[in-house]
Amino acid sequence: MSWFTKASETSVGKKGIMAVTGTVLVLFITVHMLGNTHLWEGDKENGLKAMDFYGRFLRTFPGVLWAFRSVMLVTALLHVITGVRLWLENRRARPIGYAHMSTVKASLASRTMIYTGVIVMTFIVYHILHLTLGKTGPFTEGRVFDNVVRGFQVSVISALYIVGQVLLFFHLTHGIPSLFQTLGFNHPKYKATVERAGLGLALVICGINILFPVSVLLGWVKLG
Numbered sequence: 001m002s003w004f005t006k007a008s009e010t011s012v013g014k015k016g017i018m019a020v021t022g023t024v025l026v027l028f029i030t031v032h033m034l035g036n037t038h039l040w041e042g043d044k045e046n047g048l049k050a051m052d053f054y055g056r057f058l059r060t061f062p063g064v065l066w067a068f069r070s071v072m073l074v075t076a077l078l079h080v081i082t083g084v085r086l087w088l089e090n091r092r093a094r095p096i097g098y099a100h101m102s103t104v105k106a107s108l109a110s111r112t113m114i115y116t117g118v119i120v121m122t123f124i125v126y127h128i129l130h131l132t133l134g135k136t137g138p139f140t141e142g143r144v145f146d147n148v149v150r151g152f153q154v155s156v157i158s159a160l161y162i163v164g165q166v167l168l169f170f171h172l173t174h175g176i177p178s179l180f181q182t183l184g185f186n187h188p189k190y191k192a193t194v195e196r197a198g199l200g201l202a203l204v205i206c207g208i209n210i211l212f213p214v215s216v217l218l219g220w221v222k223l224g
């Protein structure tokens with residue numbers, strides 16, 4: 001048995017996997033959100049928008065893009081599988097449930113991690129079908145700006161993105177402080193600061209992500 005398989009059989013090992021994969025996912029979401037702010041740069045050159053150039057840049061080195069995609073896929077799968085295993089383990093350890101929920105200190109966000117996590121992952125699958133593979137709505141290969149704007153002009157699609165971000169927000173408000181704690185940043189003196197930082201980062205990521213569909217729905221960002 002490799003050290004990794006052995007570690008993933010223990011609770012501490014599983015929490016470590018959740019923290020490391022969670023950190024990689026948070027970094028990705030932050031950089032992705034920053035990249036998507038190109039939506040608000042209207043510049044056009046040869047009929048292309050700033051966001052199209054960004055999409056084109058990502059494809060300049062296909063080998064690098066596919067290596068990156070593979071790492072992200074393995075990271076996301078490890079996060080989901082280990083999260084479900086931890087949840088099942090906790091349920092088995094507490095088969096009857098609590099008689100008095102009021103005695104349980106855990107926050108709503110922490111108790112619903114499995115549900116918000118499953119919904120966010122479903123959102124990501126939908127999102128890739130929508131904007132990377134073009135299977136669920138208006139789509140033209142290479143026209144990243146048009147694909148995003150034409151998608152968000154459909155209110156149901158915008159609503160799905162906004163709901164996805166609200167759930168991501170709840171997942172991150174517990175997830176970010178937890179990963180800090182698991183990675184050793186767990187002195188009681190820093191607890192409040194770490195919780196505030198988690199809340200702040202979740203608010204910035206999800207707030208800006210919500211502004212993308214909102215700016216299209218309000219007509220601030222248009223085709224053409």
Ligand code: HEM
Pocket residue numbers: 029032036054055056058069124127128131132144148161168209210212213
């Ligand atoms: C409203 C917010 C968002 C917008 C406008 C947006 C936009 C995009 C666009 C345009 C693409 C396709 C890029 C391309 O093919 O060049 C994409 C891909 C992707 N997005 Fe998002 N995104 C948003 C939120 C998110 C969130 C919250 C996550 C993760 C939690 C996420 C994860 C991904 C992933 C995994 C891909 C596939 C990357 C690839 O093609 O390799 N996105 N997004």
